Amino acid sequence: MKVVGARIPRYDGVAHVTGRTTYVDDVRVPGTLWAKALRSPHHHAAITSMDTAKAEAMPGVHAVITWKDVPLLEYGHLSALGIPADEPLLAKDEVRYLGQPIALVAAETEELAAHAVDAIDIAYEERPALFDVRQAFDDESPKIHNWGNWYPHFEGEMDRRQIRKGDIDWAFENADLIVQGTYRPAAIEHAPIETQVCQVVPEPNGRLTIYSCTQALYFSLGVIAAHLQQPLNKFKIVGGTTGGGFGGKVDTATETMTCLLVLKANRPVKWRWTREEEFLCSSTRAPWHMELATAMTKDGWILGQKMLTLHDAGAYARFSPYGLTKHSFHHTGAYSIPNLHFDGYVVFTNRTPTTAMRGFGVTSVSFAVETHMSRVAKELGIDPVEIRMKNANRIGDTSPNGVAYTDPSTIDTLKAIADATGHELPADYRTMTNEPRDGELLPEHLVAQVGSTEGH
Amino acid sequence: MNLTVNGVEHHVDGGGLTPLLDVLRDELGITGPKAGCHQGGCGSCTVLVDGEPRRSCLMPAAYAEGTQITTVEGIGSPDDLSPVQQAFVHHYAAQCGFCTSGMMLAAHAYIAGGGTDDHEAIQEALGGHVCRCTGYSKIIDAVAAAARGDDFDLTTTAVGKYTTMATGGAA
Numbered sequence: 001m002k003v004v005g006a007r008i009p010r011y012d013g014v015a016h017v018t019g020r021t022t023y024v025d026d027v028r029v030p031g032t033l034w035a036k037a038l039r040s041p042h043h044h045a046a047i048t049s050m051d052t053a054k055a056e057a058m059p060g061v062h063a064v065i066t067w068k069d070v071p072l073l074e075y076g077h078l079s080a081l082g083i084p085a086d087e088p089l090l091a092k093d094e095v096r097y098l099g100q101p102i103a104l105v106a107a108e109t110e111e112l113a114a115h116a117v118d119a120i121d122i123a124y125e126e127r128p129a130l131f132d133v134r135q136a137f138d139d140e141s142p143k144i145h146n147w148g149n150w151y152p153h154f155e156g157e158m159d160r161r162q163i164r165k166g167d168i169d170w171a172f173e174n175a176d177l178i179v180q181g182t183y184r185p186a187a188i189e190h191a192p193i194e195t196q197v198c199q200v201v202p203e204p205n206g207r208l209t210i211y212s213c214t215q216a217l218y219f220s221l222g223v224i225a226a227h228l229q230q231p232l233n234k235f236k237i238v239g240g241t242t243g244g245g246f247g248g249k250v251d252t253a254t255e256t257m258t259c260l261l262v263l264k265a266n267r268p269v270k271w272r273w274t275r276e277e278e279f280l281c282s283s284t285r286a287p288w289h290m291e292l293a294t295a296m297t298k299d300g301w302i303l304g305q306k307m308l309t310l311h312d313a314g315a316y317a318r319f320s321p322y323g324l325t326k327h328s329f330h331h332t333g334a335y336s337i338p339n340l341h342f343d344g345y346v347v348f349t350n351r352t353p354t355t356a357m358r359g360f361g362v363t364s365v366s367f368a369v370e371t372h373m374s375r376v377a378k379e380l381g382i383d384p385v386e387i388r389m390k391n392a393n394r395i396g397d398t399s400p401n402g403v404a405y406t407d408p409s410t411i412d413t414l415k416a417i418a419d420a421t422g423h424e425l426p427a428d429y430r431t432m433t434n435e436p437r438d439g440e441l442l443p444e445h446l447v448a449q450v451g452s453t454e455g456h
Numbered sequence: 457m458n459l460t461v462n463g464v465e466h467h468v469d470g471g472g473l474t475p476l477l478d479v480l481r482d483e484l485g486i487t488g489p490k491a492g493c494h495q496g497g498c499g500s501c502t503v504l505v506d507g508e509p510r511r512s513c514l515m516p517a518a519y520a521e522g523t524q525i526t527t528v529e530g531i532g533s534p535d536d537l538s539p540v541q542q543a544f545v546h547h548y549a550a551q552c553g554f555c556t557s558g559m560m561l562a563a564h565a566y567i568a569g570g571g572t573d574d575h576e577a578i579q580e581a582l583g584g585h586v587c588r589c590t591g592y593s594k595i596i597d598a599v600a601a602a603a604r605g606d607d608f609d610l611t612t613t614a615v616g617k618y619t620t621m622a623t624g625g626a627a
């Protein structure tokens with residue numbers, strides 16, 4: 001093998017260090033117009049009137065688009081999987097987050113485009129806004145979405161992602177101690193150094209060439225074609241060079257709207273977001289609200305766990321149902337828990353829509369589960385590494401959704417952490433392995449937990 | 457106004473208050489300096505003005521008239537990389553690459569000014585530069601290696617200090 005294990009130089013290293021890598025904003029196309037967006041100044045409001053006539057009449061303005069210009073207004077990344085969309089490409093009669101795009105202008109300069117945006121007459125009627133996912137989950141909270149305040153389409157018609165495994169009542173009846181905790185990681189902005197940007201060029205053959213910083217080229221191709229109701233071969237996306245993304249460039253943030261401007265103006269158009277727009281209007285990692293209750297024996301076995309997860313989708317679902325599904329499959333973290341009761345909801349708030357970010361849906365679990373495990377260890381007076389090793393996933397143990405693990409690494413990882421931090425472990429923990437459980441590490445309540453690893 | 461960039465004099469028609477970054481990128485087509493924030497916060501637009509690192513997004517172009525402006529394109533080419541450029545390649549100090557031009561110009565000025573491989577001094581010199589990908593360790597390793605005058609084998613990549621555990625201590 002020439003590559004595996006070899007320390008090969010990166011293929012684009014020399015281009016990066018000589019300034020020759022061409023990012024989207026480095027693409028120069030003569031005759032390019034500049035796009036600017038009219039964005040919602042409110043977290044939640046009805047749009048009571050809008051008139052773009054003054055902006056359209058300004059010299060140097062070549063196109064103004066609103067929801068009326070979008071052939072298919074609502075379409076989502078998960079639509080191809082049969083999951084209904086809830087987000088209009090451009091807001092129609094209601095805005096649900098600060099910065100939501102309502103109209104776009106293409107003009108000779110960025111400055112002129114900004115002036116034209118200011119010339120759009122628009123009136124709003126503010127509505128109550130919700131920013132806390134737990135508050136949004138209360139029945140009496142104002143409704144901010146036409147679906148209610150949480151997503152109702154899991155498995156077609158479920159309003160939650162639920163997991164039931166084993167006998168949760170037995171676990172809590174037989175517990176020596178029940179440890180509870182609530183964990184609430186905050187939103188995180190990806191903050192790539194390159195802001196959202198795209199350049200779209202109309203070609204003589206009728207196609208559109210789209211220079212995009214997307215992380216998800218084929219997702220975007222499908223989304224653009226669907227909104228515009230055009231065949232896929234109408235679009236050529238040039239991607240692959242991204243100035244940082246971390247999940248934040250999975251949504252199709254700019255391309256579809258810029259294509260609409262190009263079709264209307266019949267000129268190349270570039271749309272690049274300011275740093276302020278990137279912070280205020282681009283998607284973030286979701287805030288989460290996670291409530292855990294764990295049924296423990298006094299010698300440190302986890303008999304069962306109940307969990308309620310509220311995933312803050314922000315104003316629209318986007319990829320959140322997928323993120324919550326991953327979250328539910330991983331909600332026991334690196335540990336084997338035989339009896340489970342999990343309910344997870346994708347809850348809408350008036351925050352910026354949330355999306356993928358490095359370990360989408362799973363980092364929240366790690367934060368909650370690991371913080372909770374340390375709390376459990378403290379309450380039981382058990383060493384925090386030992387309690388983790390005792391309950392660690394082993395080969396053959398099954399995940400919350402019943403998949404048998406073939407290659408878990410919890411024990412090796414914990415041993416490496418203990419070594420690296422000088423944490424003393426008893427002899428029987430130092431020799432522990434990932435091999436299937438037996439002897440004292442396979443108590444009666446875990447026997448049914450072991451599944452077959454055949455077929456993996 | 458006339459601007460000298462990477463040793464070449466250019467006549468520029470734009471207004472003197474236009475940010476130097478915009479003149480370089482939009483009028484002269486020199487796209488090495490990047491517009492990460494356009495408000496002096498990220499360092500990706502850094503160029504050298506008479507050898508000193510400057511944020512070209514905050515500097516009116518007229519202020520650079522009569523100076524020697526150096527962008528990343530001016531410190532080396534693919535066939536003739538400067539020591540800092542070689543160090544960034546060998547130490548895998550660029551991931552997405554968007555902050556790299558500015559980082560390297562700050563490093564270039566630091567070493568030209570007699571900077572050593574002292575990590576704290578390097579952090580101070582690069583303190584105004586934001587990288588969102590790498591976690592900075594490899595960048596600091598690269599600058600330290602260039603400051604020491606290391607030779608770089610560009611057919612391979614350096615072993616990072618956090619790589620040893622995964623490779624069983626191969627470093």
